[in-house]
Amino acid sequence: MSRAIDVPDRSLVVLVGAAGAGKSTFAAEHFLPTQILSSDHYRGLVSDDENDQGATDDAFEILHSVAEKRLSRGLLTVVDATNVHKHARQGLLRLARRHHVLAVAIVLDLPETVCVRRSTDRPDRSIRAGVVRRQHKDLQRSLKPLREEGFHKVHVLRDESEVNSARVRLNPLHNDRRHETGPFDVIGDVHGCRQELETLLSELGYHLNRDSSGRAVDAHHPDERRALLLGDLVDRGPDTPGVLRLAMGMADSGHALVITGNHEDKLVRALRGHNVRVSHGLAESLAQLDEAGEGFRQRVLDFCAELPVHYVLDHGNLVVAHAGLPERYHGRASRRVRVFALYGDTTGETDEYGLPIRYPWAREYRGKAVVVYGHTPTPEPEWENRTLCLDTGCVFGGKLTALRYPEHEIVSVPALRVWSEPARFPGAAAPGTNTARPTREEQ
Template sequence: MSRRNTKLSHISIPELSLVLLIGPSGAGKSTFAHRFFKPTEIISSDVCRGLISDDENNQTVSADAFELVRFIAAKRLKLGLLTVIDATNVQPESRREWVRLAREYHVLPVAIVLNMPEQVCQERNTLRSDRNFGTHVIPQQISQLKRGLRDLREEGFRQIFEMRSPEDVAMLETITRSPLYNNKKDEHGPFDIIGDVHGCYDELCNLLEVLGYQVDRENTSLISAPMTTNAEGYTRFRKPVFVGDLVDRGPKSPQVLRLVMNMVNNGLALCVPGNHDAKLLRYLNGKNVQLRHGLEQTVAQLTSETPEFLESVKSFIDGLISHYVLDDGKLVVAHAGLKESMQGRGSGAVREFCLYGETTGETDEFGLPVRYNWALEYKGRAMVVYGHTPVPTAQWLNNTIDIDTGCVFGASLTALRYPERALVSVPALEQYAVPARPIGYSADSVLSVQQQYDSVLNIEDFTGKQILQTRYSNNITIREENNIAALEVMSRFTINPKWLIYLPPTMSPAETSQAQGFLEHPAEGLQYYKEAGLEKVICEEKHMGSRAVVIVCRDEEVAERRFGVTGEGNGVIYTRTGRSFFTDKQTEQDFIARINTALISTGFYETFDTDWVCLDAELMPWSAKAQALLQTQYAAVGTAAGKALPAVVTALQQAISNGAPAQALLEKYTKRLEQTTHYVKAYRQYCWSVNSLDDYKLAPFHIMATEGKTWFDKDHEWHMSAIKNICAGDEQILLATPYLLVETGNAESEQAAINWWKELTAAGGEGMVIKPYTFLSKGDKGLIQPAIKIRGAEYLRIIYGPEYDAAENLERLRNRKLTGKRSLALREFALGLEGLERFVNKDPLQLVHQCVFGILALESEPVDPRL
């Protein structure tokens, strides 16, 4: 906009821009800024002088003050926030620094000039007692301003607004923020993002039809688009998004252009430009370009087209936006990809990167530019979908995916379905061109580029204080000292980290029971969920074993392809701290083979459309994993007490028979002997001899994830039913968990649960776990506890000691605090689910491991381990 337009009631500026207020002292810049911008958007040089010297007029600190202004502005622009510089900015050299900063962060510089008369500025300054500079300053600033006004556009300002009087300023009513052309965050899809077409019209039509679109091939137009219903129940038409390079090398570039132009112009599709499209535009505009790399075919094909069509092609390509930011910023589409710092920005450098990527300036042995692999270092939140560089199959790397699968070179044309993340391809009908260099990468295995890159993780991602975002809870903070402990566990004790996609959370007990003789009771657990607003819960038997995560692949090829693990069999069983459950690898693989056979025989892989599964389970007996703990802690106590207390009781009985007043002591130690006997009996029930695989029992209770799917949307009854089907495949080692559905608030239903718990514990069982009926339940304060354990009196004797149920001990233990344990359980639960979601979505391993490390780190928090 021209600076000559002074009489304005409304102006519009880009939503992301660096706004320079330009004018002499007294022009009213600060008043103007606070009238039209938020206080946080304004960075004032005067305020910064005050911050560092307690005097806003201290000109001796101007250099330091402007250093602070630039620092704050840079931080805001990095975050994509509009920023206003409130300073005189009348000298070209001062403005030059701001234009340089805007270009550094790929935002648009905007100039708002308050070119007020000298008299107005002088009168305003006389009213400010804090302004004591000489009368020569304002005329000098006005002179500098006027000399530079005509050069503002050459300095780099694309929007310039000038106001020459207080009346001009008063006339201005609003300043609106215009979204950048690349901002389509309000479009949520679903999308079908299509790779480089390169004139392969027939293959494009084939792909669209496979995707569910109807195409009028003869008239190069779209007849209809498929519809998809999202998770919220909204049904929307799907929209194709083309990543560019519509033309060159292939046989029918004009037809591809016609079809895509029709779709885009009718609002049925989106398209970003590719470097081949940009080169065609330069040719059509009469520029001197070399007819090579397929452009010669396109030019030949366009010779029979009308001038009107050629003009429409020029207008179409010229109007294409460098990239699009879609779906609330979760998706970015650009021809050659885009770094996080450039997404949603507008500059020549951004457009250049979108068209060509990042090059070294060198050429390879094939005469082609050597490119930096920007995706290797990408850590952005948005998924970036791009093409430009042909690959044998679509390649995921760090939440980016290259979908140019070389159709024109005889391979295939590929689309990525979003948000499903499903890939759909059709084969090329023939090879239309020979690539200048071989397509793809060399690899000695089936490992993907992502898996090869994940072989070495960046330690900086796992040290220091971490703040982890999860989709099911609030941000979770991991303290630095806890992260260090997790790093040691991960590096020294865990299984191959590539298997570690999930760690289960700890579990909190119910509120302490006040019932006589009980520390825990089902009534408190049922009351917790009732108060949380849940009408139905599920009670599951708590097994007498150790928590185990089981990952089973159909075969070793699946383990290599999906997990990047070679030579370690087709599965793994590990503890809730990531350690191998079995010290003998052969025993582990024999166990995995039994589970795999059960999965195959029950049709699990076909039913779930997968070739791997992650199960949350309990592995028994407890002694199989905790043998050392039993020997050094529990058995030692039982043996010592078993030897000493009978002798004490005998001695006291003898003393009483001799007339000593020792009856009270005899009763006390007789009670202790009885408690010790119960203690030994309690832990022995968790131990049995293991001589073969048939002596183990695995009780799965959650199907956590399969290929492309997590199962958090299914209720626990569904999980129990699906797992029962699996267990039918090998009932010798697989155990279906007994459960009971309970209606909270229904006295009869609740009493049935209490009676069942009493029966379980009376028979020597550990107790039961109460869970919400739905896997994920939220209340007014966020996530509700995913499970609450209710342990029996005799099991608690193992945990708290033989004499815990003495009246004085129970009273003391009832003061135990659950807040820390419950907070820990919720945070670990959210992190566990987040890690699985990331793995299923094929996120980089370091993102999955942020969650795994987070859980291991949280285990270092000081929480009573007996809870």
């Protein structure tokens, strides 16, 4: 039986093992030569002798520098070194965090006797048996805490048969949908406004599918367009279960893509029993979900817990994130990327309502992708430097708004009423549908 090792195609792979474990052979079999950064190779570069241990510090300085450049470009990078000491791994993990990529450890934990035999028998390089044994002991001490150091995954291969049968599978991140080109209808924050969502979908040309009780459970477009929901489906509005039922049905059928917002993030924690502050409509959502039944609650939890925080689409020309995302975070994965995508960035100050003042990241955006987001309600959709805010405050009596992509047409429907009194919303625009096309400067 072969052993499958799944590796994100944008990641830092750290090989771990004593000398003689076969790390270099493993790397050469499963990765491209340009992807592999070998400590032996860099020792040779700086000293003309791969065995010169006195050149190790200089070698790793260069190795880290090259790794930094590769990771800044989002390129898969494989570090071939013993990495049996925590301090060596921590330096590499800091690189991964700095560039918002996942780190994966592949551990070759072969028996000590095998490592010693291979090391002492090498014709090109002989390593003393005592050195190999110390490295092997250091590895054994590292195995248990290794999983808690910050690696996304730790794969341990314990004998030669496992190493020989291993298959590395490079997988795109969940947020990588560059192959999907649309057309899309990107929809801003719904916040439990089911009737307005159904009306907007109909305005966009979708046909609603209803169950025997008349509830909308799916919607499809005759021209095979897909809806793209920007998160904050829940809270504040009158029918969070109805919105979720429709969104989940569309996602299951492939008629919609959905990303999470900060309100879904908080709902998941509440449904899991965590101690969260029940505010901003969460109490109403939990009560509505209780009425829908335990089975539906569990389905909602499973669905919302798996939602990504952003998508990269259309060959990198379109990025969607609930609160927006600067270019340096596109297609990346880290806690910082997640927090920004859910909440945006703040100045550290609060306004007269006691709410955080958002840092105007869009004002500085110069990326090639159009970034579409919601989170901060505005009376009208706002284009700025190829970014567009689609949260037009439907739950506060404003509008529910969509962007037709790639046409760049705006379509809105008015809220039926003020469902939640806003702490901060400049006011609703006049009812109606706006199909204005942004100018090149606005995009």
